[in-house]
Amino acid sequence: MATECLICTSTIPTGRGYRLGCGHVHCERCLQANFRITMRTTPFRPVQCCNRIHPTLLRRVLTDTQTPNWTNDMMLYRQRVAEYDARDKLYCWDPKCSAFIPLALREGTANSAKCRKCHTKTCVACRGKFHFGSCSSAALAMATAKRGASTAGSGVSKRETEAERTARAARVVEIRRRRGEEAFKKLASAMRWKPCPECKRVVEKVEGCNHIVCTCGCHWCYRCGKTPYGNHGPCAM
DSSP states (O other): OOEEOTTTOOEEOTTOOEEOTTSOEEOHHHHHHHHHHHHHOSSOOOOBSSSBOOHHHHHHHHHHTTOTTHHHHHHHHHHHHHHHHOSSOOBOSOTTTOOBOOGGGEETTTTEEEOTTTOOEEETTTSSBOOSSOOOHHHHHHHHHHHHHHHTOSSSSOOOOHHHHHHHHHHHHHHHHHHHHHHHHHHHHHHTOEEOTTTOOEEOOOSSOSEEEOTTSOEEETTTOOSOSTTOOSOOO
16 A cells, blocks of 8 residues: 655655654655755754654665665764764864764773774873873863863753654644645635635636535535525625
8 A cells, every 4th residue: 555755745655665663654765865964964963753763774775775885874874873872972182083982982991092083092081182190180170161061062962852852843744734735825826726615625616607516515606605505696706
């Protein structure tokens, strides 16, 4: 049975759509576009519909559509998701690099972390270049200030709750619905289509008289829109 894509409203042949965890169905093209836009957006935010879309499904979409360089794209995506989800973010001390260092590359006993981009080591405690011995009080104070600044940042480190994400997604769907209705009303006005006065279903009269019998059972005048047709009198138009 064919389904409809939530984003572009196109008809998806049986077996070609992707049903997400929230229950909505997306087509291949829209999921690919969602992924591409996410990878270009700053600040980064994981691919999502109402909720975050699982990387396994994204990987299947990219392989099914034979997207070029999908292996590298998925690796980079997973790295950005790891940075987005990290509570205590650590970056390479070298200003020329400043790459994110994931938790897996931090050496707990040595209190150091090796950057996978430039291969230098960063001190986990003071966020400076790795050193032996205790960190200076000034370096520790600066590291604490940096942590506070990143936590208070607007949008980069802030984590949405599930309820907030669901509410935001519902607002987006409602905005799209309203825009679609407004566009259809403009089209109906331009084509001189008329709505049934009872059920509001839009009707196009191709030929014949102005007596319209709607599928809801209402008899009305196509010219002036009044009902019932039999005794509405002369049209005011």
